[in-house]
């Protein structure tokens with residue numbers, strides 16, 4: 001499979017301070033690749049190296065088969081870029097600004113700009129200085145998508161957008177992918193990336209700490225579950241649940257002959273279903289996997305914010321707890 005982007009041992013120093021410490025990743029052509037990481041992790045710096053806005057200190061970068069340092073305007077025209085911070089000229093309308101960008105980026109299909117603006121709910125005839133943060137972001141998105149580039153590099157694309165517009169943006173990403181375009185985007189949060197991305201990379205302190213397929217993350221992700229049952233003691237129900245592989249953080253509440261248990265489950269649900277089938281269930285909730293929680297565990301060292309929750313909390317008249325550590329996805 002051809003790669004639209006690849007980096008090998010990419011490092012970047014600002015002065016004496018190294019902010020990228022050997023970043024390695026590759027993005028398959030025609031896929032959506034999301035890079036997530038906290039503030040200052042190096043997402044924008046990585047993107048700027050891909051676009052030759054800044055130069056790497058060492059390492060190799062290939063974008064659409066070319067070294068960005070040698071690709072020049074011809075390579076830039078094949079890319080749509082949404083910068084993290086947009087600097088817009090104040091005295092022109094959005095429409096005028098986009099026609100200026102069109103002269104640089106290359107031909108735009110007739111009607112395309114108006115169609116994108118309408119989808120995002122952007123008034124192109126307003127002066128850019130009068131636009132709100134969200135509307136500036138929409139203008140940036142139209143600019144990036146308008147010439148249907150082979151590669152879209154989008155730095156925090158949904159920043160400032162309201163939820164409905166975010167949904168529209170996600171639809172635009174899916175359509176671009178269907179048309180064979182490659183999308184490389186960044187975010188602070190996985191919940192956003194997981195909606196569109198095939199693959200997610202986690203960047204922390206200038207290093208890629210994990211690259212996972214979103215479907216793989218889903219399989220290994222932590223789900224929350226809760227059920228009530230009768231005809232069993234809290235102790236026995238806790239023991240039954242605690243013996244299921246991947247179950248952790250068991251809490252047991254026993255009241256008036258009914259036991260209510262909550263826990264987390266990492267991994268396959270079949271062993272859980274088998275164990276629960278032996279109970280007289282009154283109620284059962286198995287939530288959607290919380291990918292955010294799985295990734296927070298990858299991010300964090302023990303004791304840091306975002307570390308896995310501490311041991312089980314116990315409540316109820318007669319409570320017993322059984323706990324196994326939540327299985328963690330290994331960082332590749």
Ligand SMILES: Nc1ncnc2c1ncn2[C@@H]1O[C@H](COP(=O)(O)OP(=O)(O)OP(=O)(O)O)[C@@H](O)[C@H]1O
Nearest residue numbers: 014019037038039040041042043044045046084188
């Ligand atoms: N031009 C620069 N000069 C000096 N340091 C810089 C420069 N640009 C970025 N940095 C530093 O490099 C590190 C990575 O910054 P970068 O903007 O790439 O992070 P980020 O992951 O995009 O963060 P955010 O989510 O806050 O946008 C930060 O510590 C930042 O202060």
